[in-house]
Amino acid sequence: MTLFIGFFIGCAFGAILFLGGASSYRRIMGTLLLKDMWIIKLMMTAIGVGTLGVYLLDFGGLANLSIKPVYIGGVAIGGVIFGIGWAVSGYCPGTCVVGSAEGKGDAIFTLIGGLVGVMIFALAFPYLESALIEPLNFGKVTLESLLGISGIYIAIPFSALLLFMAFFVLKDRYE
């Protein structure tokens, strides 16, 4: 059953990314060049709605959260390497899957590169684990646990801020 749910959620995810133009090189690069705010507004809206939804569920005890641990070295350096790869290929792991489904050759090569990147990571893992993953590891920290107040009270103003930014503040600047 869980497999079917996964498949259908994936279908919707893929469809939304395609229909919303998220698998588009010009949109992604336009965002990273700070000219086209489309993708960032899409993401802010998704996170704004998502934060509220997730913490409303959590408030009702219905959320299956999956918090990633904080290990500062690996998360920061991994983030930088990821960011460079994002700008170089023009896709992220999710949008390269959708781009590949659209038949875009550059997305397919990004996908193949990704599978190779994982193998390189697996080979380097023993060294990386001791250097960047185990040190400075603070476990699964959220703003809720950090601030010691119920997540919903952080989620409401945070969501409001993101949605306000996306709908009223961020403006494209082409010319």
Add this chain to the structure above:
Amino acid sequence: MQEQKAIISWKVAGIALGVLLTIATALVKPLGVSTQFVVSDAAVVHQVAPAFAEANAYLAKYGEKESWGVGYGWMLVIGMLAGGGITARIFRKAQPDADKGSMPEMWVGVFGSSRVKRFATAFFGGVLLLFGARLAGGCTSGHMISGISQLAVSSFIFGIFTFGAAIVMAHILYRKRG
């Protein structure tokens, strides 16, 4: 070229994605993609070179021999291929021309029309992308969208460093155009 919109607006897509994330969190767990690259690799390596897969501390954790590690997350990515592929076929005519094809106009404008160059760059970018994602523990969907929605501190850090590096790199690549 920027005048062309997508098929649905960022508002509709953003709200739909937020609702989808909420549904996923209620039913199973939040969205994530990059782990499934590991599951896929590990499933193949477990078949082709089982001794190597079990000796490797990272691959040993994923893609179990019996089940191939095919679970919710992997089906989600297969769903993305299906959902993205099907909607792409149905809405091909509605998709802005600037969003189509393997050779983006702005890339060609600066780097030329060599397919080999574009594909080699995309491949190299893909290597960095997944290496970085696995080191950090997630990607745009798992870390940024799902992670920040759960108010995870790790994901805020990832978001800041990723966007910082990506913005700098994009400006280096397209510096000729200003």
